[in-house]
Amino acid sequence: MCRIGSIKSKRYIHPSLALKLMRSQQKGHDNSGFAFIMQDLGGIFENYKDLPILSMAVTDEGMKYAEDLLHQTGFVRVFQYNPEVYPDSSLKIETMPNYVFEVFQYPKNYKNASREEKENLLLDTRLKLRSYLEKNEEGFVYSFWEDVISLKEIGNPNDIGKYFNLWSEEVNLKAKIITAQCRQNTNYDIVRYAAHPFFLQGYTTLTNGENTFYEKNKLMQQKLHRGYIGFESDSQCFLYTLHYVHKILKWPLKYYKHVLTPLSFDEMEKRDNKNVLERIKASLSNLEINGPNTTIGVLPDGTMFNVIDSKKLRPTVVCKDDDIVVMTSEVCGANEILPDRDITKDIYTNERELVVVDNDLNIQRISQ
Amino acid sequence: MTTVNINSISKDDLPWIIEYDSEKCMLCGHCVAACSFGAIKVDVQKRKKVRAISNEEGFQIDEDQKAIPVIRQVIDAHNFCRGCGICTKVCPNGAIKVTRNRTEIFGTRFRAKTSESVKRGGRSNLHTEGRTLDKIKVGRISQMTDPSLDALRHTFDLRTNLGRVVSADNLDFEIVNGELQEKPNEDLPVNTSIYPIMFSDMSIGALSPRMWEAIAIATAYLNEVKHIPIRMATGEGGIPDKLLRSKYLKYMILQIASGHFGWNRIINSMPYMQENPAGILIKIGQGAKPGDGGLLMAEKNVKLIQEIRGVPKADLLSPPNHQGLYSIEESVQKMFLSMNCAFRFKVPVAIKVAASSTSVSVYNNLLRDPYNIVGGFFIDGLQGGTGAAHEISLNHTGHPIVSKLRDCYLAAVHQGKQGQIPIFAGGGIGMNGNLAADTFKMICLGASGVFIGKLILQIAGCVGNDFGKCNGCNTGKCPVGITTQNPKLMQRLDVDRVAENIVNYICATDIELKKLLAPVGNSTLPIGRSDALVCVDKNVAERLNIQYVC
Numbered sequence: 001m002c003r004i005g006s007i008k009s010k011r012y013i014h015p016s017l018a019l020k021l022m023r024s025q026q027k028g029h030d031n032s033g034f035a036f037i038m039q040d041l042g043g044i045f046e047n048y049k050d051l052p053i054l055s056m057a058v059t060d061e062g063m064k065y066a067e068d069l070l071h072q073t074g075f076v077r078v079f080q081y082n083p084e085v086y087p088d089s090s091l092k093i094e095t096m097p098n099y100v101f102e103v104f105q106y107p108k109n110y111k112n113a114s115r116e117e118k119e120n121l122l123l124d125t126r127l128k129l130r131s132y133l134e135k136n137e138e139g140f141v142y143s144f145w146e147d148v149i150s151l152k153e154i155g156n157p158n159d160i161g162k163y164f165n166l167w168s169e170e171v172n173l174k175a176k177i178i179t180a181q182c183r184q185n186t187n188y189d190i191v192r193y194a195a196h197p198f199f200l201q202g203y204t205t206l207t208n209g210e211n212t213f214y215e216k217n218k219l220m221q222q223k224l225h226r227g228y229i230g231f232e233s234d235s236q237c238f239l240y241t242l243h244y245v246h247k248i249l250k251w252p253l254k255y256y257k258h259v260l261t262p263l264s265f266d267e268m269e270k271r272d273n274k275n276v277l278e279r280i281k282a283s284l285s286n287l288e289i290n291g292p293n294t295t296i297g298v299l300p301d302g303t304m305f306n307v308i309d310s311k312k313l314r315p316t317v318v319c320k321d322d323d324i325v326v327m328t329s330e331v332c333g334a335n336e337i338l339p340d341r342d343i344t345k346d347i348y349t350n351e352r353e354l355v356v357v358d359n360d361l362n363i364q365r366i367s368q
Numbered sequence: 369m370t371t372v373n374i375n376s377i378s379k380d381d382l383p384w385i386i387e388y389d390s391e392k393c394m395l396c397g398h399c400v401a402a403c404s405f406g407a408i409k410v411d412v413q414k415r416k417k418v419r420a421i422s423n424e425e426g427f428q429i430d431e432d433q434k435a436i437p438v439i440r441q442v443i444d445a446h447n448f449c450r451g452c453g454i455c456t457k458v459c460p461n462g463a464i465k466v467t468r469n470r471t472e473i474f475g476t477r478f479r480a481k482t483s484e485s486v487k488r489g490g491r492s493n494l495h496t497e498g499r500t501l502d503k504i505k506v507g508r509i510s511q512m513t514d515p516s517l518d519a520l521r522h523t524f525d526l527r528t529n530l531g532r533v534v535s536a537d538n539l540d541f542e543i544v545n546g547e548l549q550e551k552p553n554e555d556l557p558v559n560t561s562i563y564p565i566m567f568s569d570m571s572i573g574a575l576s577p578r579m580w581e582a583i584a585i586a587t588a589y590l591n592e593v594k595h596i597p598i599r600m601a602t603g604e605g606g607i608p609d610k611l612l613r614s615k616y617l618k619y620m621i622l623q624i625a626s627g628h629f630g631w632n633r634i635i636n637s638m639p640y641m642q643e644n645p646a647g648i649l650i651k652i653g654q655g656a657k658p659g660d661g662g663l664l665m666a667e668k669n670v671k672l673i674q675e676i677r678g679v680p681k682a683d684l685l686s687p688p689n690h691q692g693l694y695s696i697e698e699s700v701q702k703m704f705l706s707m708n709c710a711f712r713f714k715v716p717v718a719i720k721v722a723a724s725s726t727s728v729s730v731y732n733n734l735l736r737d738p739y740n741i742v743g744g745f746f747i748d749g750l751q752g753g754t755g756a757a758h759e760i761s762l763n764h765t766g767h768p769i770v771s772k773l774r775d776c777y778l779a780a781v782h783q784g785k786q787g788q789i790p791i792f793a794g795g796g797i798g799m800n801g802n803l804a805a806d807t808f809k810m811i812c813l814g815a816s817g818v819f820i821g822k823l824i825l826q827i828a829g830c831v832g833n834d835f836g837k838c839n840g841c842n843t844g845k846c847p848v849g850i851t852t853q854n855p856k857l858m859q860r861l862d863v864d865r866v867a868e869n870i871v872n873y874i875c876a877t878d879i880e881l882k883k884l885l886a887p888v889g890n891s892t893l894p895i896g897r898s899d900a901l902v903c904v905d906k907n908v909a910e911r912l913n914i915q916y917v918c
Contacts, residue, residue: 210514223784
């Protein structure tokens with residue numbers, strides 16, 4: 001089973017905080033992997049907020065292909081960061097030859113391009129790159145987006161932290177939003193792509209649970225958008241549904257909950273907006289989830305939220321102090337990094353609500 | 369010496385042989401009175417015993433002659449025993465019973481004697497292959513990876529859609545103060561939520577008014593009291609005025625078939641309707657006799673039926689086709705559009721076809737309907753029952769429902785339109801008595817719901833089965849009052865009791881459906897969730913694209 005956690009902070013924080021958040025929850029996972037996504041970056045990436053960053057783990061051959069492709073597309077590299085690694089035979093980790101975070105300038109012909117055109121370019125470039133690397137087993141590309149870096153690795157989270165020196169609070173990597181998950185996806189094959197958090201065009205999700213409507217979700221999503229690919233994990237479906245509801249349909253976030261876990265027909269009948277709710281339930285019944293789940297998500301504007309299944313079978317706690325909000329599977333993780341908070345203000349998300357944290361760390365509980 | 373007439377039908381040609389024990393018989397006559405087919409009669413048996421008694425003078429002849437009243441089987445091409453077993457039921461002493469004649473020669477003799485096609489009711493009686501649904505198991509049980517739900521304590525939402533569902537990007541909502549709202553003049557197709565099991569279309573005419581009434585009462589009770597939103601399709605031939613103008617019309621799906629019987633009355637009642645019907649079902653074909661129209665023998669076309677349908681006393685033969693429909697597109701334009709218009713686009717209009725090799729083409733075309741007015745696709749497989757059909761159709765035409773449902777569902781998936789025209793599947797659903805299991809499996813394979821017909825009759829007391837027993841629905845002589853218009857036979861049916869049995873059966877099925885949903889961890893219908901199923905037959909598994917297990 002996965003354990004998930006996310007931290008949203010007013011000040012820049014280091015991934016070691018995410019490692020601490022997850023370490024105390026290790027009884028709930030199997031120490032088979034660690035992955036994180038950092039958004040709203042500080043440290044060495046703070047000056048490149050408007051430029052896309054490519055995060056990937058590749059072979060030398062893969063690296064060369066990636067550079068050629070980006071060059072041909074017109075991207076110009078302005079900064080590259082290769083994290084220093086600390087190999088040690090005692091570490092339980094399956095490494096790749098190169099871990100790369102590269103910042104690029106958009107192609108010149110995109111100088112006057114719209115936001116949407118740029119977003120499409122980033123997506124299509126990543127998909128092309130992924131397709132090549134996958135075909136030739138030359139590596140993994142996790143994200144190509146502005147102000148976002150991501151890393152997914154197979155192994156013991158503690159050891160992964162040591163390998164990348166993530167435990168020391170050195171200044172290079174910092175962000176205001178960090179989402180992290182421990183455990184590889186052992187239901188299916190061990191693949192790096194199967195590890196949460198999942199990311200698409202500014203949207204991030206990570207999920208603890210089992211999506212028993214995986215087949216329905218997948219068959220539907222495959223036809224909805226070219227970016228809905230992979231499906232190495234049943235939890236990717238949550239990301240694609242979020243992307244579809246919020247970005248493609250442009251519906252307010254609260255309707256994500258109505259799509260994932262629609263109200264019962266009897267309950268809808270009592271609502272003023274029952275016509276809308278019934279339409280949503282009918283049209284998007286294939287995107288409904290069933291089974292135990294909790295999902296933490298981050299929107300492109302930095303909003304962080306949590307929704308859980310309609311039977312409250314998977315818990316999440318939301319904890320807060322003045323500077324930091326933590327959402328995570330188990331409260332012991334939050335105790336680790338927010339020991340002095342007022343625990344009476346902890347929120348255990350209910351089955352019929354959406355808990356939303358804005359950029360000022362105000363928490364809103366929206367009833368479904 | 370009696371002449372042996374080998375060309376006549378004899379007792380051992382008949383499909384059922386009556387075994388009678390005169391020693392046990394107390395001559396009450398109940399069996400003869402109860403036999404609606406006239407297949408047994410009271411007769412006299414001549415008994416003669418001749419004894420030679422020896423005495424001192426030699427011997428003496430003692431002749432004992434008796435005429436004993438007995439029950440005899442009628443040997444006739446039309447009034448033959450159907451094996452319904454009513455005689456056995458009414459006999460107080462167990463003096464009479466029926467046995468299936470395994471020679472199966474009767475059909476041959478019947479055709480040779482009468483030059484008629486064999487007709488009957490019921491389902492296909494040929495069992496050439498095992499039942500597909502019984503080879504499929506619900507095999508994906510939530511264990512450790514996720515918890516099973518609790519069928520008794522958790523809530524479940526057992527409803528499905530009837531009506532055209534549009535894709536989300538066509539919903540065209542507007543956002544007002546952070547809320548989605550329907551645009552005022554937006555005309556989205558009507559969509560309703562109903563129970564995934566439907567009472568199939570059996571007409572007043574095919575059924576006795578009492579049987580039809582019992583289903584209607586059960587439907588109303590299940591909706592109003594049990595809150596199970598089940599719907600009843602009326603069958604061709606219209607329904608009583610009183611019901612058309614009552615609030616219960618909202619539970620009825622009105623059928624229009626190629627004979628258009630009963631629609632004059634429906635149209636005339638429209639200004640007086642309090643409620644819209646639950647739907648309109650355009651019947652193109654049925655699984656029991658695909659490519660053939662409805663058939664109501666004159667024997668069953670009694671005064672009440674003549675009034676409801678607006679017809680004279682005669683055999684009522686609905687044509688195989690809707691006259692004037694020559695293509696799928698045309699059917700959409702003409703029938704769907706006119707039916708939608710008639711009810712101001714407030715009532716889902718669906719179509720029922722017999723499963724066929726062409727079903728996917730039909731469904732694909734309907735899915736592309738640009739007007740969004742096709743509200744449901746009903747496919748009826750070859751195990752469906754009927755009130756009257758030629759046996760050749762029942763046994764030798766048609767297409768099994770399971771793979772056809774799957775093909776249609778996957779065709780919709782291929783178009784990215786699964787669920788947009790809900791598929792309802794029928795034809796042998798629940799024929800082994802396990803309605804919940806069949807329904808659940810069909811739903812996982814892609815059905816939005818199922819429809820049942822013959823099973824309801826069996827719940828009501830139908831004594832027929834799929835092994836040649838009874839199946840006399842076409843004769844108008846139904847021994848239990850279900851498919852007859854004979855006032856005396858109808859009296860055998862207790863309307864309230866039948867309604868109660870139907871309600872009980874559906875309530876039990878509702879519990880059983882939850883007992884299948886809970887272990888796979890679902891609280892809503894897993895339409896298309898084929899990963900919940902496994903199959904013990906490799907060929908079936910491969911054909912249906914589900915996991916083979918052994």
